Amino acid sequence: xxxxxxxxxxxxxxxxxxxxxxxxxxxxxxxxxxxxxxxxxxxxxxxxxxxxxxxxxxxxxxxxxxxxxxxxxxxxxxxxxxxxxxxxxxxxxxxxxxxxxxxxxxxx
Amino acid sequence: xxxxxxxxxxxxxxxxxxxxxxxxxxxxxxxxxxxxxxxxxxxxxxxxxxxxxxxxxxxxxxxxxxxxxxxxxxxxxxxxxxxxxxxxxxxxxxxxxxxxxxxxxxxxxxxxxxxxxxxxxxxxxxxxxxxxxxxxxxxxxxxxxxxxxxxxxxxxxxxxxxxxxxxxxxxxxxxxx
Numbered sequence: 001x002x003x004x005x006x007x008x009x010x011x012x013x014x015x016x017x018x019x020x021x022x023x024x025x026x027x028x029x030x031x032x033x034x035x036x037x038x039x040x041x042x043x044x045x046x047x048x049x050x051x052x053x054x055x056x057x058x059x060x061x062x063x064x065x066x067x068x069x070x071x072x073x074x075x076x077x078x079x080x081x082x083x084x085x086x087x088x089x090x091x092x093x094x095x096x097x098x099x100x101x102x103x104x105x106x107x108x
Numbered sequence: 109x110x111x112x113x114x115x116x117x118x119x120x121x122x123x124x125x126x127x128x129x130x131x132x133x134x135x136x137x138x139x140x141x142x143x144x145x146x147x148x149x150x151x152x153x154x155x156x157x158x159x160x161x162x163x164x165x166x167x168x169x170x171x172x173x174x175x176x177x178x179x180x181x182x183x184x185x186x187x188x189x190x191x192x193x194x195x196x197x198x199x200x201x202x203x204x205x206x207x208x209x210x211x212x213x214x215x216x217x218x219x220x221x222x223x224x225x226x227x228x229x230x231x232x233x234x235x236x237x238x239x240x241x242x243x244x245x246x247x248x249x250x251x252x253x254x255x256x257x258x259x260x261x262x263x264x265x266x267x268x269x270x271x272x273x274x275x276x277x278x279x280x281x282x283x284x285x
Contacts, residue, residue: 049157053161092192
């Protein structure tokens with residue numbers, strides 16, 4: 001039995017982050033609409049953020065660096081969501097569908 | 109530190125609740141058929157992640173996680189779902205390819221999970237000898253305006269370009285009234 005209390009054990013955070021990355025990649029491969037793939041991409045972003053925060057808490061000499069990094073990740077994720085959703089809506093106007101199977105021609 | 113009886117047990121229970129919320133939310137986000145439930149799963153997962161950030165000594169990021177992900181990202185995705193109506197309920201292709209593709213995705217993600225588990229849990233990572241700062245909100249603010257001021261300005265520029273780009277992309281194709 002590990003003597004440390006549960007929230008102070010770094011391996012739990014690593015495993016949860018690995019699980020988030022794995023389930024995000026699973027959803028990215030399995031989903032058939034653009035919005036579903038976008039949600040899975042957000043899960044992968046969250047996995048990266050959690051991993052950075054865990055390493056920041058337990059392994060980094062300056063605990064402010066990881067927090068700033070994760071803050072930048074959140075800002076870029078918000079920008080990416082805005083751009084991706086506007087592209088999805090433009091695609092929907094052209095094709096009347098956001099299924100990835102049907103988006104198979106350029107300059108539609 | 110142990111002024112309250114069984115405080116460590118209560119803390120561990122809250123931590124387990126946070127981890128379970130994150131995991132269950134991610135499972136809902138990836139496995140449900142309807143996209144609106146998937147968005148709700150993402151919101152649940154982000155609430156659990158905010159709890160984990162709090163346990164990682166960063167209440168500021170826990171607040172930001174709820175503010176940005178639950179408050180902005182999930183609501184924006186819900187708007188897009190309402191505008192674009194993606195429904196995955198009907199399966200119009202044959203089941204064999206679907207199951208084959210799902211199995212392939214499962215194998216890939218399980219391999220990644222297994223590898224990262226071993227890398228994270230079995231590796232002997234080194235801990236730092238000294239801590240430069242305490243990681244408080246004041247330290248974050250000082251670092252943002254001194255060391256990382258260039259990145260701070262650049263990300264504001266990126267957000268501005270993203271807003272203008274989103275408006276420009278979503279505007280094309282609209283018919284005039």
